[in-house]
Amino acid sequence: MTLEILTSDSLGPIRHGFFTRHGGASSGVFAGLNCGSGSSDQREIVAINRARVAEAMGVASDHLIGVHQIHSATVVKVDKPLAEKPRADALVTATPGLALSVLTADCQPVLFSDPDAGVIGAAHAGWRGALDGVLDATVDAMEELGADRENITAVIGPCISQRAYEVGPEFLDSFVDQDPEYARFFANGAGDKMQFDLAGFGLHRLRATGVGHAEWTRHCTYSNPDRFYSYRRSTHAKEADYGRLIAAITL
Helix, strand or coil: CCCCEECCHHHCCCEEEEECCCCCCECHHHCECCCCCCCCCCHHHHHHHHHHHHHHHCCCHHHEECCECCCCCCEEECCCCCCCCCECCEEEECCCCCEEEEEECCCEEEEEEECCCCEEEEEEECHHHHHHCHHHHHHHHHHHCCCCHHHCEEEECCECCHHHCEECHHHHHHHHCCCHHHHHHEEECCCCCEEECHHHHHHHHHHHHCCCEEEECCCECCCCCCCCCCHHHHHHCCCCCCCCEEEEEEC
């Protein structure tokens, strides 16, 4: 099966892709393009999957760069392949030939580009990272490399949608304690539960940074098991593990 790569016209001439699970070598609960070396999938198979992504991005396998994601607001600037993955949740570069990547399975994968300045970024933004400022920090780091935030386009790829993201009242408290206005990203659910709009919150944080354009591809990871991995769906199905989707961008 060939790779399925979702792209956005807004990112323009910059090569990028939000990869679905189609076209990979993994099997079982990981069936498809599982790119998560932190999963319990066979390392050799994950390496094959990542090599296919690198080829699609036009870079060598060791130039497909990722981080050890920890749900933080930490951003790393890269100008060469990394010997070890730093503990962070976003990357930026102005160096051609490097493909920045993040892994997700319901969290937001966000790709950034200022093609005029030749600066790109990639961020993993779950609720914690988004609330703590990883998207803001990525824009700041791009600016330090020469980007103009008014020329930056940021695109949120497939992530869990509001109708699938049920949370408890303590989750809401984490947001309104920071800003009461954040209550607007929650809708009433069953009982005392709420439905959280992760992508809507991500778009709000991106637009607040002053980027020129921000959008969501409007794909829900939870609702489409044929195309996307989902941590929450796998948990509900009581599966032992889950695959990780990859998003990547290169100059």
